[in-house]
Amino acid sequence: MPLKMLQIIAPTAAENNIKKLVSETSVISFYKGALLEDDHALYTLLTRAEDRQQLIDKLHDILQTSSKARINILPVDATLPTVESRISGDTREELYQKVGHGAQLNFTYLLLTFLSTIVCLIGLLQDNVAVVVGAMVIAPFLGPNLAFAFATSLGDKDLMKKSFICGTIGMSLAIIISAGVGALNGSVPTSVELISRTEVGISGVALAAASGVAGVLSLTTGLSMTLVGVMVAVALLPPAATFGYMLGASYMKEASGAFLLLSVNIVCVNLAGLLVFLGQGIQPRLWFERKMAKPFVLAGILVWSVALIVLVSFIGFYNLVDL
Template sequence: MSLKLIEVVAPVSIEANIRKLATEHDCVISYYKGVPLEDDHAVFFLLTNADGRQAIIDDLQSLLGTSTKARITILPVDTTLPHVEVGGSNDSREELYYKMRQGARPDLNYLTLTLLSTIVALVGLIQNNVAVVVGAMVIAPLLGPNLAFAFGTSLGDKEMMSRAFLTAFGGIALAVGGSALMGYVWHETPDSQELMLRTQIDLGSLALAAASGMAGVLSLTSGLSMTLVGVMVAVALLPPAAALGFLLGRGEFMLAYGALLLLVSNVVCVNLSGLLVFFAKGIRPRRWFERRMAIPFLLSGIGVWATLLILLVFVIDIRSVS
């Protein structure tokens, strides 16, 4: 959403500074002071468009650093009259941080949706039913933790990285474990083309996963709906995980190896492409020393994921020849 209303609770003593910021930043469409509050504070409102919004939010945070009662609230605006020209649609770093924390929560809903989507996807794979497999992708919540890990890496946020990693790993482990149990109790390995496709990997599979990761970050940073993009990422991650678990449960270890390669390759591509897009979009910490501390995380993340991708391409090439 292009237009956002920034609501600022701040000491009255810095009203002139806030007004100065509003006049200096071109993204501010209008500015006005609201009602006074207790303890010599007041509410200030700044209507902004996307271009340059991050800069004024950063300046406001620096300005309000000494006040314990100050608060900045960012509100979406559907329209305003008279109409104004709006630029692109980009969410600020703080809005992205809130979304990422929500997506990286390993709560009961996440685990339940992962298990249910795995069951639906596995039924579709066994029955060779594409529609059922795609239907499972709609409810699979695997986009959030993977993008949250890339986002945390770009900011050097170890807490978010740890939470996102555990959430993503837990979801994939649940999908593999649940599928393995179903494979163990299943009477035979089905003759399903959809299932066998998840044991095959080529460069096209890598391109799909990379495109999914890039689309996910672009949709996220633009404030657009991520539902369809979440389906793309789920297509790259959930069916291989379900196929891997099912084939392990059936004792089909060679076929399971192909599904494992596909799953690992897709995870690497989604995270690497997401991290690169966050970097290209200029997602950085606000303070200079935080930016300096985040550089090793960013470079290490890109290096590790890129190295793994090169190794996987090498393994895939050998596997295709043999």
């Protein structure tokens, strides 16, 4: 969303600094509201997306001496007269809220994982594309992967750990459920949707990379993430379900192909997501935080890149053996 309102609770002593900051940026409108207790006041700023992050960072510096200071970011659907804005996007603080919700390991996440896996298995076994797509609509795997890439770009160890645990448990649950179904069924039906997930090629790498890029762009620009979530689920859920099913049914060659596809897709989604976050300029606010985050960023790029190279080599070897 290009326009948003900043509602600021600040000490009245900081009013001149706030006015100076407003004069230095292209704030659309600024006014002082009600006086509050303890010599604080309410200030309201109508801002564009291109200025908002810089403005909030400088407001942090101005307000850090007050424990009662607060910055609220409010959406603005429209304003008259109409104001043009070159870009649309969210601030670092807003992204924290979004990715934090996506990496919560709770009953809803586990239930959606269970339901999407069951629906996906039905679609794969019945060779029904529509059912497979329906499963990917409800699959919750976009959140943990984007949260991990976002946390890596900021060097946030707590969020990295939280999103890693959430993603790992969700993926493990999908594989365990699928393995149980495979063990009970014991055979592999002649399903194109199922068999195609045991074959891995460069096209799968491109799909996963595109999913990661699209996911971050939708997150940082404030656009709807529903369709992008489906894209990421395309890359992750069907290979995970296929791997588990083949493993449970003791078809090890097919299981290895599905596992290879799943692994390369996870790597591509996370590597592409991290690179796009960096390209979008997502970084910590303070210089020492940026310095501390740098090793995490470099390590993330290195680990994901090496993993991708190794997996692509395995793909070449795997396909060569099939020939």
